Amino acid sequence: MKENKKLYKFSKTIYSKLLKILYKPVAYGVENIPEEGPIIFVGNHRHAFDPIVVMTHTNRIVHY
Numbered sequence: 001m002k003e004n005k006k007l008y009k010f011s012k013t014i015y016s017k018l019l020k021i022l023y024k025p026v027a028y029g030v031e032n033i034p035e036e037g038p039i040i041f042v043g044n045h046r047h048a049f050d051p052i053v054v055m056t057h058t059n060r061i062v063h064y
């Protein structure tokens with residue numbers, strides 16, 4: 001599956017700005033996210049915003 005990095009970066013920029021304006025989320029432990037290699041992000045809520053919040057707080061491309 002080919003990733004569309006431009007669309008991803010654009011979406012991430014828009015979502016980041018909206019989240020900061022509307023909700024002001026705070027992420028703890030972001031410095032512990034490795035730059036490369038496999039990783040599993042686990043949201044502790046069942047909400048549609050969980051993948052978006054994870055996406056906006058990491059420099060990696062997130063698949064969900």
